[in-house]
Amino acid sequence: MKKFLLKRIIGGILSIIAVVAIVMILIYSLMNRQLIFQSDPLYLKKLSNDKTQYMYSKWEEYGYLDMVNYSDYMITQLRDGKITQEVFDSTSYPRNGKITSDTTKKYVDEFKKVYTDKGYTIIELEADMMTSGRKLKTGGAAKLFAYRDIPVLKRLGTFFKSLFYSDNIHYVPEEDNIGKRKLTFTLHDPAFTEYDANGNVVSKKFAPAILGNGTKHKYLLYFDDRFPYVHQNFVKLNLGKSYAINAGVDVWETMNIPQGKNKMRMVTYPSGLREESADDLHTATYQKGSLKTNIVYEERYLDDYTNTVTLKQGKSMVGYSFVIGILATILAYVLGLPLGIWMALRKDKLVDKIGTAYNIFILAVPSLAYIFMFKAIGTSVFHLPRVFDMDDPGKLKYILPIISLTLPSVAGLMKWLRRYMVDQMNSDYVKFARSGGLSEGEIFRKHILKNAMIPIIHAIPGSVLGALVGAIITERVYTVPGAGNMLTDAIGRYDNGVIVGLTMFYATLSVVGLLLGDILMAVADPRISFDTKER
Amino acid sequence: MIPVKDELYDISDLGLTEEELFAPVSHDAFDSEKITAPRYSYWKSVFRVFFRNKVNIVALAILVAIVLFAYIYPHVSHYDPMANILDSESKHLSPKEAIDKFGLNTHSVLGTGAAGQSTFDAVWYGAEISMSLAFICAAINMTIGILLGAVWGFSKKVDMFMTMIYQVIANVPGILVMTVMVMLFTAGFWTMVFAMTVTGWLGLAYFIRTQVLIIRDREYNVASRCLGTPVLRLTMKNILPFMTSVIMLLLAEEIPSYISYEVFLSYIGFSMGTKTISLGRLIEMTQSSMMVPGWRLEFWAPVFLCSLITLVLYLVGQNLGDASDPRTHM
Numbered sequence: 001m002k003k004f005l006l007k008r009i010i011g012g013i014l015s016i017i018a019v020v021a022i023v024m025i026l027i028y029s030l031m032n033r034q035l036i037f038q039s040d041p042l043y044l045k046k047l048s049n050d051k052t053q054y055m056y057s058k059w060e061e062y063g064y065l066d067m068v069n070y071s072d073y074m075i076t077q078l079r080d081g082k083i084t085q086e087v088f089d090s091t092s093y094p095r096n097g098k099i100t101s102d103t104t105k106k107y108v109d110e111f112k113k114v115y116t117d118k119g120y121t122i123i124e125l126e127a128d129m130m131t132s133g134r135k136l137k138t139g140g141a142a143k144l145f146a147y148r149d150i151p152v153l154k155r156l157g158t159f160f161k162s163l164f165y166s167d168n169i170h171y172v173p174e175e176d177n178i179g180k181r182k183l184t185f186t187l188h189d190p191a192f193t194e195y196d197a198n199g200n201v202v203s204k205k206f207a208p209a210i211l212g213n214g215t216k217h218k219y220l221l222y223f224d225d226r227f228p229y230v231h232q233n234f235v236k237l238n239l240g241k242s243y244a245i246n247a248g249v250d251v252w253e254t255m256n257i258p259q260g261k262n263k264m265r266m267v268t269y270p271s272g273l274r275e276e277s278a279d280d281l282h283t284a285t286y287q288k289g290s291l292k293t294n295i296v297y298e299e300r301y302l303d304d305y306t307n308t309v310t311l312k313q314g315k316s317m318v319g320y321s322f323v324i325g326i327l328a329t330i331l332a333y334v335l336g337l338p339l340g341i342w343m344a345l346r347k348d349k350l351v352d353k354i355g356t357a358y359n360i361f362i363l364a365v366p367s368l369a370y371i372f373m374f375k376a377i378g379t380s381v382f383h384l385p386r387v388f389d390m391d392d393p394g395k396l397k398y399i400l401p402i403i404s405l406t407l408p409s410v411a412g413l414m415k416w417l418r419r420y421m422v423d424q425m426n427s428d429y430v431k432f433a434r435s436g437g438l439s440e441g442e443i444f445r446k447h448i449l450k451n452a453m454i455p456i457i458h459a460i461p462g463s464v465l466g467a468l469v470g471a472i473i474t475e476r477v478y479t480v481p482g483a484g485n486m487l488t489d490a491i492g493r494y495d496n497g498v499i500v501g502l503t504m505f506y507a508t509l510s511v512v513g514l515l516l517g518d519i520l521m522a523v524a525d526p527r528i529s530f531d532t533k534e535r
Numbered sequence: 536m537i538p539v540k541d542e543l544y545d546i547s548d549l550g551l552t553e554e555e556l557f558a559p560v561s562h563d564a565f566d567s568e569k570i571t572a573p574r575y576s577y578w579k580s581v582f583r584v585f586f587r588n589k590v591n592i593v594a595l596a597i598l599v600a601i602v603l604f605a606y607i608y609p610h611v612s613h614y615d616p617m618a619n620i621l622d623s624e625s626k627h628l629s630p631k632e633a634i635d636k637f638g639l640n641t642h643s644v645l646g647t648g649a650a651g652q653s654t655f656d657a658v659w660y661g662a663e664i665s666m667s668l669a670f671i672c673a674a675i676n677m678t679i680g681i682l683l684g685a686v687w688g689f690s691k692k693v694d695m696f697m698t699m700i701y702q703v704i705a706n707v708p709g710i711l712v713m714t715v716m717v718m719l720f721t722a723g724f725w726t727m728v729f730a731m732t733v734t735g736w737l738g739l740a741y742f743i744r745t746q747v748l749i750i751r752d753r754e755y756n757v758a759s760r761c762l763g764t765p766v767l768r769l770t771m772k773n774i775l776p777f778m779t780s781v782i783m784l785l786l787a788e789e790i791p792s793y794i795s796y797e798v799f800l801s802y803i804g805f806s807m808g809t810k811t812i813s814l815g816r817l818i819e820m821t822q823s824s825m826m827v828p829g830w831r832l833e834f835w836a837p838v839f840l841c842s843l844i845t846l847v848l849y850l851v852g853q854n855l856g857d858a859s860d861p862r863t864h865m
Contacts, residue, residue, distance in 0.1 A: 015703050015706060016706075026711060026712065360849060364846045365846060369839075372838060476802070487711070488804070492804060506708060
């Protein structure tokens with residue numbers, strides 16, 4: 001068993017890596033890069049050389065290539081102490097592109113040589129002059145920069161190397177003076193402690209927490225009143241960053257950040273100030289020098305851990321998708337299995353025929369069509385909410401999306417369970433059991449159902465995990481703010497980071513779902529064994 | 536049947552000699568091995584079983600009518616999806632209003648859409664494109680899928696390699712592959728065909744491979760191989776006839792699935808370009824009418840026609856598949 005599991009897990013990881021590699025090739029190498037500018041207002045405004053430079057810098061931002069400006073190069077030289085401030089000032093690249101001084105020429109040549117040796121392509125844009133030949137056109141200043149496409153293998157390596165981020169006390173740069181770097185353990189979480197005007201503790205609550213100084217997150221381990229009640233920030237999943245959908249925010253966070261209106265409650269800030277706010281102090285992360293720049297922060301915080309996430313009333317994208325998906329899955333099994341059994345028992349009778357007709361309808365008709373039909377019937381006959389309003393506290397809004405997801409899966413379950421059961425009914429061992437004098441009920445329960453359920457059991461983990469992915473059409477039709485449309489949104493907006501991150505997430509879910517299915521099947525059916533038997 | 540008395544021959548009328556009439560026949564070892572069976576024609580039996588069911592006749596008739604209408608009517612109606620209709624009072628008309636305004640003809644029976652265009656014309660225009668897409672994609676995918684699937688199932692070396700590829704590609708989100716293909720080339724009908732077939736055959740090939748695996752090592756095939764039947768003959772005479780009904784069933788699910796998939800893709804915004812108005816694009820364009828109460832035909836007409844086409848195609852295919860299984864010919 002162990003050997004089998006190990007083999008499967010390694011195989012799964014390899015196939016995930018291959019999937020991510022294929023997706024990277026698809027989006028970074030095959031797709032037309034020009035497309036990302038289609039709906040970029042800044043791009044339209046930029047002119048001449050500025051436009052070219054803007055394009056490269058945007059491509060760098062979206063992860064297509066590495067780009068180095070001549071000026072960036074000189075700044076690093078200055079920072080490393082290789083050149084003096086005077087040299088730096090006198091060697092800037094001339095706007096008209098005509099290099100007159102020898103020192104500038106020396107450094108420009110050096111820049112070109114260094115980056116050509118590294119495999120970069122040098123782009124030198126000549127000044128774009130007006131027809132009169134005196135003045136520069138708008139954005140026509142000469143440019144010098146180098147770029148290099150990131151090779152697929154390197155990109156893949158970086159992605160998987162930084163997949164897990166572990167927080168440590170050396171996260172904050174050494175030059176930042178933040179006092180002693182350490183981890184502290186406390187039994188009384190300061191976020192739950194209240195002070196009076198003199199700074200004396202009024203009340204405190206027993207809540208163990210680990211706090212860090214020098215780490216990215218202030219709270220590394222804490223308890224609160226939200227599911228799953230104990231949270232950790234030691235190891236975080238890093239699926240890459242989003243550019244277009246949720247600029248600069250981690251993909252994983254984009255999926256899991258709550259949405260909707262702010263959830264206000266009394267908060268005691270580290271400075272002792274108490275006020276109604278939606279800030280979740282447990283999510284504080286380090287933001288260099290933020291305390292001194294902002295009076296709002298100075299009144300509330302004592303250190304640079306000021307970057308908090310606000311609490312929201314709604315669920316996250318994955319949250320909504322999962323709630324709807326898991327309820328639909330449970331409902332589908334609760335309805336589908338008895339119906340499938342009923343159909344098999346009354347084979348070729350009326351029930352079986354109605355069930356088959358329903359299956360054909362679901363299988364043949366486009367899902368979009370019947371979801372719209374369910375919606376039209378649900379809203380006009382039963383007066384259920386037409387769209388999914390996050391801020392509406394009622395539960396009625398969940399009904400139609402859940403039904404729209406349940407009814408098709410019921411059809412699938414009915415069809416397959418009926419098929420498996422009918423196959424079992426005609427098998428020799430059932431005839432033998434009957435001739436041996438077993439009652440029909442006994443044959444049915446102990447033989448037919450048990451055997452027919454095995455392939456059904458195999459699919460359960462997959463469908464439960466599949467609920468996390470969300471449903472594209474249902475969520476669109478009812479405007480559910482779920483995770484189902486993240487991939488299509490990301491594709492539509494060329495958010496490459498999100499596409500890669502999501503693909504990795506989906507691939508992992510499918511691999512894990514299959515593995516869990518195999519294990520569950522082996523548990524349910526003693527005949528299935530993954531051990532290679534010695535003969 | 537025993538002839539009636541009048542039809543009985545008098546052998547003396549034949550004018551034959553005694554030897555000619557009654558000659559002893561020698562025992563023929565070859566002839567004695569022959570077994571006479573009732574005449575059996577495979578395809579005749581298929582259609583006999585298929586037409587025995589009244590539902591099939593109705594479904595086939597509807598299917599033929601839809602296909603003919605979808606391929607002829609758009610060329611007669613001269614529907615132009617890009618036409619600019621200036622009459623502001625011809626927009627969003629119900630069938631009754633349209634008939635009052637334009638008189639009772641094919642253009643007005645379903646009312647008009649947001650741009651003042653005839654819904655009936657638009658729906659059939661879309662049906663032609665959607666069905667062509669489905670037929671072409673199914674033809675390409677089935678051909679590649681069956682041929683490669685057969686090789687995949689037969690050769691153990693190919694099996695190892697292809698299964699690995701399949702496991703990886705099956706995990707790459709299909710929408711991503713499609714969109715990258717659509718973005719690589721300009722959006723259009725043939726780009727969509729390419730996008731749907733570039734990885735679409737893989738699932739079919741895998742299915743065929745499993746079917747081939749199941750029957751490859753059956754006794755009669757092993758016996759055939761022992762007797763030295765060449766692989767090609769084995770495939771053509773032993774395996775493929777066995778697979779006819781499976782392939783028919785597969786086809787029954789494939790063709791409607793392409794229509795559905797195209798609807799899905801159009802709905803989420805990956806269509807065949809703005810000029811190719813398929814049924815899916817028509818639904819996507821008119822779905823805003825769902826926001827107002829009532830049953831707007833400009834939206835429900837394409838939904839209904841699309842459902843009808845897929846349903847009828849599925850029914851006919853499924854039952855033809857059942858009928859092509861020789862076990863039902865008894």
